[in-house]
Amino acid sequence: MGKRILLVTTSFEGISQNKLAKTSEYLHYPMGLAYLHSYLESVGNSVITLALNHKTPEECFKIVHKNIHDFSPEIIGIQVLTATRVSVYSLIEQIHERYPKIKIILGGIHTTVMYKQLIEKFPFVIAVLGEGELTIDELSRELFKKKPNLKKIDGIAFFDNGEAIRTRPRELIKNLDELPFPKHEPFLNDPKRTSACLLTSRGCPFACTFCCLNPESKRIVRFRSPQNVVDEMEYLIKKFPHIKEIFIHDDSFFIHNKRVIEICKEIIQRKIKIDFVCSGRMRPISKEMVFYLEKAGFKRVLLGLESGAEEILKSCGKGILPEDAIKTFKLFKNTSISPKVFLIVGLPGENIKTVWETIRLVKKLQKIKYMLAPDDFGLLTIYPGTVVYEIAKKKGFIDETYWLSDKETPIYTAENSYEKLNYFKRLMAENLSLYKIKTIRGFSSQLEVLPSVVRYFLKREKSPKLMLNVVKNFLKA
Secondary structure, three states, X not given: OOOEEEEEEOOOOOOOOOHHHHHXXXXXXXXXXXXXXXXXXXXXXXXXXXXXXXXXXXXHHXXXXXXXXXXXXXXXXXXXXXXXXXXXXXXXXXXXXHOOOOEEEEEOHHHHHHHHHHHHHOOOOEEEOOOOHHHHHHHHHHOOOOOOOHHHOOOEEEEEXXXXXXXXXXXXXXXXXXXXXXXXXXXXXXXXXXXXXXXXXXXXXXXXXXXXXXXXXXXXXXXXXXXXXXXXXXXXXXXXXXXXXXXXXXXXXXXXXXXXXXXXXXXXHOOOOOEEEEEEOOOOOOHHHHHHHHHHOEEEXXXXXXXXXXXXXXXXXXXXXXXXXXXXXXXXXXXXXXXXXXXXXXXXXXXXXXXXXXXXXXXXXXXXXXXXXXXXOEEOEOOOOOHHHHHHHHOOOOXXXXXXXXXXXXXXXXXXXXXXXXXXXXXXXXXXXXXXXXOHHHHHHHHHOHHHHHHHHHOOOOHHHHHHHHHHHHHOX
């Protein structure tokens, strides 16, 4: 007999009644919960999913308690991210105090990495490590037996007789096509959300020092078939006619160019007309793949560059060089696809020299094909399970007790002070962002790439609105 299962992802740290809470809720949604929902439902459970990342903690707790009252779940599964852990801790305590009979299961990357700490703090919870579809299904069947035997369930950790028990690792799901499509309804039934999310694979073969790779996947990548991927695209378009774009969130979408081409050909053959967005690496990217991306309707490609300094790219394990970025932008130069790079300020080894190297490289890229740079750049954040975290621990900057505190996820300031990092950010923004033309440096910097800026705006339907924002920003000076 199926169970009533409530799946929850809670408030991000720093969320209050602010702009972030009101705007970001319509961007991306948790695909892990969407997959859990559909799978658990397919095997006979009743499931409700609450995605509350962009609600305040107060709103989050109120919504969860209302659903507990109305739905009477037997199991509550909570996704734990490093940036949601504080609100998760509060929610766990509230649920256990008010509803002690409800079984609480924790999942998510923070759980997988820090499971021992979590189950020692909350000895009544069960931690699911890695992929959760099969594990939670088995748990839901075992937990309510008269004498449940949790040790026979692979891929979990729990507290028993004063010690943390971890069972055997669960085998990865090999054939992703066998999984039902993720449950998009809890997110896309809202007509204000016009961007659908989609995964064509699981896993990443790379080992960037700042990234928290799932230790359970062992850098093994598994792929859905192109036909199965495009079937889901057709389903999304038919089921949710208000969506305007589909965002592919794979960790390494471009890893096999031929497979991407096959997906594009399938999109073209079925005459699917919708905008596509994806993220990917600078390498490998072939001319043929770029051709088919454009033909299939891809409008934006988000690329992880992180730094323009060769020594930092090598030390952080990116597996690319500055010339790879230049080659990539040349491939996109005469296409309708807008490439954009992600940058991180403050990676180990960052200094004024490497910041200027990044500025110079991004300038070169903007001259090849202009991209709007933000007026603010992200600082390196420390996550457990990363090489950066291990470096920070060796420097005495942080230890594991930090994750039990109510402090926000820390910025890596073991080498540069917070003030210096912010100076680096301002320097990059003034040299790269069109929104900084109100400064002398910003104005002269944009003059340098003026021909590329003009081409950028001439090719865009939303140019008047973009230009209006730039002018407004300029007039505020």
